[in-house]
Amino acid sequence: MEIEIKRDRYLEQMIRRRHNGLIKIVTGIRRCGKSYLLRTLFKNALLADGVTPDHIIEMAFDLYDNIEYRDPRVFYPWIKGQLLDGGRYYILLDEVQMLGEFVSVLNALADRKNCDVYVSGSSARFLSKDIATEFGGRGDEIRMYPLSFSEFMSVYSGDKYDGWNEYISYGGIPLVVLADTDEQKTSMLDTLLKETYLRDIVRRDRIRNAGEMEALLDILASDVGSLTNPNKLKNTFKSRGSSRITATTITKYIEYLEDAFLIEAARRYDIKGKAYIGTPLKYYFMDMGLRNARIRFRQMEVDRAMENVIYNELRMRGYSVDVGNLTVVESGGDKAAVKKQLEVDFICRKGSRRYYIQSAYLLETREKTAQELRPLLKIRDSFKKIVITSNTPRPFYSEEGILMMSVYDFLLDAESLER
Secondary structure (H helix, E strand, O other): OOOOOOOHHHHHHHHHOOOOOOEEEEEEOOOOOHHHHHHHHHHHHHHHOOOOHHHEEEEEOOOHHHHHHHOHHHHHHHHHHHOOOOOOEEEEEEOHHHOOOHHHHHHHHHOOOOEEEEEEOOOOOOOOOOHHHHHOOOEEEEEEOOOOHHHHHOOOOOOHHHHHHHHHHHOOOHHHHOOOOHHHHHHHHHHHHHHHHHHHHHHHHOOOOHHHHHHHHHHHHHOOOOEEOHHHHHHHHHHHOOOOOOHHHHHHHHHHHHHOOOEEEEEEEEOOOOEEEEEEEEEEEOOHHHHHHHOOOOOOOHHHHHHHHHHHHHHHOOOEEEEEEEEEEEEEOOEEEEEEEEEEEEEEEEOOEEEEEEEOOOOOOHHHHHHHHHHHHOOOOOOEEEEEEOOOOOOEEOOOOOEEEEHHHHHHOOOHHHO
16 A cells, blocks of 8 residues: 655645746755646546636656656647647646756746646756746746754654654654665655766766765765854865865865755854854764765764754745854953853744754753753844743743644644643
């Protein structure tokens, strides 16, 4: 029996965008489920809403049977021939980057009043984070991620504690999640990383020294969630005596990895000064399984994994996410006042909403609790402050008004930040 993984968060986004006159573009890391969303989940939703099959036009350009349609001079006349009346047609195109001149073709289709266009793609070019700009403002991007923990648990047979250990080890790529054994999952992740993601980047960006870029990825994977910048990374290479790589080259490599959605940067924000700080930045992996495969499943620090998963969940929920920097001046007793830099793990924003969030794997002592609460208590505005741990039995508010909750309550309840 085939297992269906619900992706309601993205399906609802597609449904809300119906008939908005724009080209709906599903982007995201390869193998995260874009094709399944488009040609199965969304198509079934259209049929359930009464759209007749003859008004849903599909094309999967990666199939051999459709190879001739990759020529726009063949495809465009064909699809015009499918528009038999003035009714609304839904055009679902998968692996659209294989279609020649696809930007011009899609713009032409979007110009037709009765065409609602949805596309996905998996090439390195199509995965560029700026792909929507190619459509001259007519692209409406839907960013898709690997499975969230909640989506993962919908098909996991064990309890949330075992599920958590599985999730932070092997991640949320659907193909990997549905594999039967740990050996299969490990092998799939290794193959995907080498033969799909990295190979695409090397080909697209014509990288001559792929080994350097892979070494950089290793460093970022080892230090996930740590503040860094190109000069610091250059010095790391230099200390190993293995490369004369420049900061400029490192910057380019990081851009390539971000364009392929393997990693994402979180910028630092000065809470008091209300301005962004240039560098250093923090880098998080879009999938923990791919991160762990890169370092051969060593360095399985649960605290770092939890921080990375929280970051991804916030991004999946549509928040912009920054790292908070807070400058405080404290009295040194008999000594002169001392200026100190405090860090808030995440500042997340969506519209008028803002939250300050600390990721604290264990709060075992009063001293540790005070350490985590300290930056939050120094913030003088009224936005909600939250500490997410692994060992909070149920959500509650501290005496200082800070919401304390477990990572399970946070991840499994889409409205957890509003509790």
